[in-house]
Amino acid sequence: MNGQPSADVVAQVKDIPLYRTSVERGHFPILEKPEIARGFPDNWMTPALAAALDSGEAEFVLSTGTNHARMQLIRPPYFLLNSYYRLWSEHPDIAHTWHEGCRRVSLTTVLATEHVARVNARKRGGPQAEPDPLPDLEQRRLDERTFYVNLRRDPALWDRADVERMIDEIRAAQSAHPHGSYHLDCSGPHLAHLVRKAVDWGLWATFPRPASIVHAYEYTPLNVRRYLQHHFACPVVDLFGSTELGYLFYSDRTGRYHPYLDRMSVELIPVEPGDHPLYALIVTSLRNPHMPLVRYRSGDCVRTEDGSPDPARITRFCGREKELLKTEHGPVAQGDLDDVIAAASPRVFVHRLDARDPSRALLRYTTFDGAPLAPAEADALRRGLTGLTARPSDVEHQRHIPIGASGKYAWLAQDA
Known part of the structure; x- marks a missing residue:
C-alpha cells in the first residue's frame, strides 16, 4: 500500500491551493504541521470556503497546543464536540447513557475550562470580554448537556474546598437525571487525583458514581486505568483523536481499540526500521469539509499486535513522536x-x-x-x-x- 489518496479524495481537494502541486504531480507527500500553517489561510482558501466563513458554516479556531505548537484551523462550529457526541451515542458500551439523556461532567485541564468560560463571556459581553477569574458553574457550561469543573492547573494541589465543590457540582448533574445517572468525561490522571483525595479526606462515600466514563484528553497510563476501574463499576473507555481530526479510535470496556474512521483512512509508517517497529500515524480525512487533510502526520505513535503496518491491528497508542x-x-x-x-x-x-x-x-x-x-x-x-x-x-x-x-x-x- 503506497498510501496515495483515492480518486474521490483527489477530486474533493483539487481546488485547494495547498494541494495543487500534489494534484499536478499525481503524488501526495506526507503533510506536516508546518505546511498547514505556511501561508495560512490563503493556502486553504477556495470560493466555497470563503462563502462558508461568511455564512458562519466555518470558523477559525486554534488547536489546544497541549501536545505541539498551537496552529490555526478552519472547521465547522462544534466540530470536535459533535464528533464526541456522535461517538458517545454509538459506542457499544456507553451509548445507553447518551440515549438516556445523561449530563456530561468534564474533568480535564484548566485550559479547557478557561476556553469554555472565555467563549461564554464573549457571547455575553462582546469579543473583548473576559471571564471572571473563578467562573461559576453557569459560566463553565458548554451547552445544555456539558459543563466543566476544574479550576486549577495542577490537580495534585486541589485542596479540600476544591474537591468538595467539584463533588457538589457533579451531584448537580446526577440529580438532574430521573435515574440519578451522569456521564463523566475526564483526563485519566485528573480523575485519579480526585478519587484519591476523596478517599483520603473521607469524601468517597459521597462521591456520585457515574454511569459511564470516557478518558479522552491525554495518554492514560495503565496504572491509572487500573485505579479507575478498581473504584468505578461502570465502563471506562478511551477515545483517541485530536482537535483537527475529531475522534478516530475508541476502546471498549476491556481496553481493546476499534477504528471509528468516518470519511477517513489511516496508514502506518515506521518511525525507524526495526524488528517490532514503532509506527507514525498518517491520516487522510474528509470529515472536516473546510480543511480536508491528505496524508497528514498526526504526531502520534502506535504499535500493532504483530508488528505489521496494518491499522486494523493497532493495540496501543503510545504517545507523541516529538517525545x-x-x-x-x-x-x-x-x-x-x-x-x-x-x-x-x-x-x-x-x-x-x-x-x-x-x-x-x-x-x-x-x-x-x-x-x-x-x-x-x-x-x-x-x-x-x-x-x-x-x-x-x-x-x-x-x-x-x-x-x-x-x-x-x-x-x-x-x-x-
Missing part, C-alpha cells in the same frame, strides 16, 4: 515506559523519566498511597528501566511531580 527517547535499541515511546512501570508495580501513579544525562536515567515517581515502592518493586522497576533505556537506571520516590504548563503531564525530560 521519543532515542536508545541503542531504537526509539522508546511513552507507552513503552508505561508497560515497564505497570509490570513492576500497580502502585506507581505520576512519573517522569529524566534522561538528560546520557550515561544514566532516573525515574521520579509518586504512588497512589503516598508511600515509596517496596524494595522488590523498586528493584524490578530499576531492572526494567535499564533494559528499556540501555543505560544504568535508578528510581526516586517523590511526594509531588508538578504538571506541565499545558495541564498535562510530561513523561520525559531530555536535552533537545
Whole structure:
C-alpha cells in the first residue's frame, strides 16, 4: 500500500491551493504541521470556503497546543464536540447513557475550562470580554448537556474546598437525571487525583458514581486505568483523536481499540526500521469539509499486535513522536515506559523519566498511597528501566511531580 489518496479524495481537494502541486504531480507527500500553517489561510482558501466563513458554516479556531505548537484551523462550529457526541451515542458500551439523556461532567485541564468560560463571556459581553477569574458553574457550561469543573492547573494541589465543590457540582448533574445517572468525561490522571483525595479526606462515600466514563484528553497510563476501574463499576473507555481530526479510535470496556474512521483512512509508517517497529500515524480525512487533510502526520505513535503496518491491528497508542527517547535499541515511546512501570508495580501513579544525562536515567515517581515502592518493586522497576533505556537506571520516590504548563503531564525530560 503506497498510501496515495483515492480518486474521490483527489477530486474533493483539487481546488485547494495547498494541494495543487500534489494534484499536478499525481503524488501526495506526507503533510506536516508546518505546511498547514505556511501561508495560512490563503493556502486553504477556495470560493466555497470563503462563502462558508461568511455564512458562519466555518470558523477559525486554534488547536489546544497541549501536545505541539498551537496552529490555526478552519472547521465547522462544534466540530470536535459533535464528533464526541456522535461517538458517545454509538459506542457499544456507553451509548445507553447518551440515549438516556445523561449530563456530561468534564474533568480535564484548566485550559479547557478557561476556553469554555472565555467563549461564554464573549457571547455575553462582546469579543473583548473576559471571564471572571473563578467562573461559576453557569459560566463553565458548554451547552445544555456539558459543563466543566476544574479550576486549577495542577490537580495534585486541589485542596479540600476544591474537591468538595467539584463533588457538589457533579451531584448537580446526577440529580438532574430521573435515574440519578451522569456521564463523566475526564483526563485519566485528573480523575485519579480526585478519587484519591476523596478517599483520603473521607469524601468517597459521597462521591456520585457515574454511569459511564470516557478518558479522552491525554495518554492514560495503565496504572491509572487500573485505579479507575478498581473504584468505578461502570465502563471506562478511551477515545483517541485530536482537535483537527475529531475522534478516530475508541476502546471498549476491556481496553481493546476499534477504528471509528468516518470519511477517513489511516496508514502506518515506521518511525525507524526495526524488528517490532514503532509506527507514525498518517491520516487522510474528509470529515472536516473546510480543511480536508491528505496524508497528514498526526504526531502520534502506535504499535500493532504483530508488528505489521496494518491499522486494523493497532493495540496501543503510545504517545507523541516529538517525545521519543532515542536508545541503542531504537526509539522508546511513552507507552513503552508505561508497560515497564505497570509490570513492576500497580502502585506507581505520576512519573517522569529524566534522561538528560546520557550515561544514566532516573525515574521520579509518586504512588497512589503516598508511600515509596517496596524494595522488590523498586528493584524490578530499576531492572526494567535499564533494559528499556540501555543505560544504568535508578528510581526516586517523590511526594509531588508538578504538571506541565499545558495541564498535562510530561513523561520525559531530555536535552533537545
